[in-house]
Amino acid sequence: MKTLVWVEHDGQSVKDATFAAVTAAAKLGEVELLVAGQGVDGVAQAAAQIAGVAKVLVADDAAFAHNLAENVAPLVVELMGSHDAFLAAATTTAKNIAPRVAALLDVMQISEILSVEGPDSFTRPIYAGNAIATVKTSDPKLVLTVRGTAFDKAEATGGSAAVEAVTSTGDKGVSSFVGAEIAASERPELTSAKIIVSGGRALGSEEQFHALIDPLADKLNAAVGASRAAVDAGYAPNDYQVGQTGKIVAPEVYIAVGISGAIQHLAGMKDSKVIVAINKDEDAPIFQVADVGLVGDLFTVVPDLTAKL
Amino acid sequence: MKVLVPVKRVLDYNVKPRVKADGSGVDLANVKMSMNPFDEIAVEEAIRLKEKGVATEIVVVSIGEQKAQDTLRTALAMGADRAILITSETKVEPLGVAKLLKAVVDEEQPQLVILGKQAIDDDNNQTGQMLAALTGYAQGTFASKVEVAGDKVNVTREVDGGLETVALTLPAIVTTDLRLNEPRYASLPNIMKAKSKPLTAKTTADFGVDVSPRLTTVKVEEPAKRQAGVKVADVDELVGKLKTLGVVA
Numbered sequence: 164m165k166t167l168v169w170v171e172h173d174g175q176s177v178k179d180a181t182f183a184a185v186t187a188a189a190k191l192g193e194v195e196l197l198v199a200g201q202g203v204d205g206v207a208q209a210a211a212q213i214a215g216v217a218k219v220l221v222a223d224d225a226a227f228a229h230n231l232a233e234n235v236a237p238l239v240v241e242l243m244g245s246h247d248a249f250l251a252a253a254t255t256t257a258k259n260i261a262p263r264v265a266a267l268l269d270v271m272q273i274s275e276i277l278s279v280e281g282p283d284s285f286t287r288p289i290y291a292g293n294a295i296a297t298v299k300t301s302d303p304k305l306v307l308t309v310r311g312t313a314f315d316k317a318e319a320t321g322g323s324a325a326v327e328a329v330t331s332t333g334d335k336g337v338s339s340f341v342g343a344e345i346a347a348s349e350r351p352e353l354t355s356a357k358i359i360v361s362g363g364r365a366l367g368s369e370e371q372f373h374a375l376i377d378p379l380a381d382k383l384n385a386a387v388g389a390s391r392a393a394v395d396a397g398y399a400p401n402d403y404q405v406g407q408t409g410k411i412v413a414p415e416v417y418i419a420v421g422i423s424g425a426i427q428h429l430a431g432m433k434d435s436k437v438i439v440a441i442n443k444d445e446d447a448p449i450f451q452v453a454d455v456g457l458v459g460d461l462f463t464v465v466p467d468l469t470a471k472l
Numbered sequence: 473m474k475v476l477v478p479v480k481r482v483l484d485y486n487v488k489p490r491v492k493a494d495g496s497g498v499d500l501a502n503v504k505m506s507m508n509p510f511d512e513i514a515v516e517e518a519i520r521l522k523e524k525g526v527a528t529e530i531v532v533v534s535i536g537e538q539k540a541q542d543t544l545r546t547a548l549a550m551g552a553d554r555a556i557l558i559t560s561e562t563k564v565e566p567l568g569v570a571k572l573l574k575a576v577v578d579e580e581q582p583q584l585v586i587l588g589k590q591a592i593d594d595d596n597n598q599t600g601q602m603l604a605a606l607t608g609y610a611q612g613t614f615a616s617k618v619e620v621a622g623d624k625v626n627v628t629r630e631v632d633g634g635l636e637t638v639a640l641t642l643p644a645i646v647t648t649d650l651r652l653n654e655p656r657y658a659s660l661p662n663i664m665k666a667k668s669k670p671l672t673a674k675t676t677a678d679f680g681v682d683v684s685p686r687l688t689t690v691k692v693e694e695p696a697k698r699q700a701g702v703k704v705a706d707v708d709e710l711v712g713k714l715k716t717l718g719v720v721a
Binding site for chain 1: 483485486488489491498509510565566567570592593594595596597598599600601602603604605606608609610611613614626629630631632633634635636637638639640641644650651685686687688689690691692693694695698700701702703704706707708709710711713714717719720
């Protein structure tokens with residue numbers, strides 16, 4: 164099977180999530196990469212170094228500069244004439260593009276695969292990870308998004324793939340990029356952070372949320388998250404929300420502060436490698452999933468912990 | 473401008489999904505079902521566009537079993553004008569749903585279709601993008617802001633790391649993210665009124681599109697259970713534990 168893997172990049176370097184998609188693709192067959200963008204020579208060269216890659220296809224055109232799905236999907240569809248599977252790490256970019264590709268190919272996409280069980284069989288989470296489905300496809304071609312946390316990352320070096328330019332499919336003229344506000348926070352991004360410190364409603368106010376959670380997060384170089392209850396109460400902005408209807412995270416360490424552990428919150432973080440919980444209620448459900456629990460008053464425990472780290 | 477909003481009936485987000493003992497799926501018998509939360513946001517956005525004088529008519533559509541009618545009535549009670557129920561005897565996958573919606577779009581000619589970014593049951597996050605592909609329309613996915621200006625719609629999107637704004641030529645497809653709005657509750661008088669709003673009943677067979685599934689679910693299992701770990705007595709012990717785990721040096 165010949166696979167085509169989407170390279171997620173920022174114009175300079177290959178983003179981390181791509182390496183997991185390469186590992187997933189290698190389980191299916193030969194791996195070729197697609198680098199689309201404008202002025203992406205550097206990215207293509209870096210991609211060619213990834214271990215186990217046979218070829219890097221480069222589509223360099225202004226039409227691809229901002230990953231507009233309307234322009235990128237027809238390019239992928241064209242390349243799928245000579246590939247059997249399209250894989251992409253499940254980033255917001257790929258989640259935008261892949262289903263458009265799948266529908267144009269008349270293929271049912273399989274989203275956020277957790278494992279490759281065979282050439283046509285995969286596992287994927289449903290109900291926010293409360294259940295794992297094994298699905299088998301009857302489609303002649305595959306379109307898959309890959310959950311980055313479920314696969315090891317391919318080595319970034321060691322390969323020496325050929326780089327080949329492909330013809331642009333052009334600008335479809337129905338959409339244009341206006342601008343972006345990429346959060347200039349010093350903290351890591353929630354969905355890719357190695358450590359997350361999350362606060363719940365027990366923090367009592369927006370001021371206390373920031374006064375207690377931020378210093379601990381800074382000390383650990385962690386991202387800051389929040390439970391839906393804390394967001395609903397106005398203690399933290401909506402984009403901090405971890406849970407079934409917020410962000411699904413799986414960091415190395417998740418520190419839950421004053422979070423009781425409602426089902427919908429657990430659904431968003433229970434795949435974290437290590438869960439630490441601080442809560443004054445020893446019967447809080449969060450302790451049923453926590454690797455390390457501390458029963459105590461967060462208003463004394465958290466500053467003490469921050470000071471001692 | 474007409475706005476089309478597809479809605480899905482799913483297991484209520486507050487109910488813990490239980491995997492059936494035979495591994496065939498999640499048990500949906502005698503549990504609370506509600507409108508998919510992201511679809512509620514889509515309905516709310518359409519209503520706000522109507523309140524601003526941008527939208528003139530809101531049509532809601534649902535594909536599923538007969539009971540999806542309840543979900544459509546909820547949308548009508550929130551403020552949608554009329555509903556289309558497309559019943560199906562079998563489960564329809566996103567690709568099939570997109571094909572049916574394409575047929576509805578051809579018939580209704582909406583300028584804007586607003587969908588939830590994903591349904592919280594199958595978590596596919598595909599239908600809006602697929603509908604955009606089949607119609608050839610532009611797509612603004614994971615929207616946190618929607619502004620119609622002339623023959624274009626500006627959509628601010630929630631992307632990894634921040635926000636991005638795209639300008640789309642109408643007609644266009646928008647999918648909603650959490651921050652777009654806070655959906656209203658339907659008032660009792662509006663719930664009563666919704667009962668007399670028009671609802672057209674159709675079946676998948678009426679559309680002549682092939683919606684047969686491409687995927688077979690081999691099995692559905694509970695994820696590996698986490699073992700509850702240890703409780704530590706104080707902060708010093710916690711710091712020690714974090715050091716053992718390599719979290720801190």
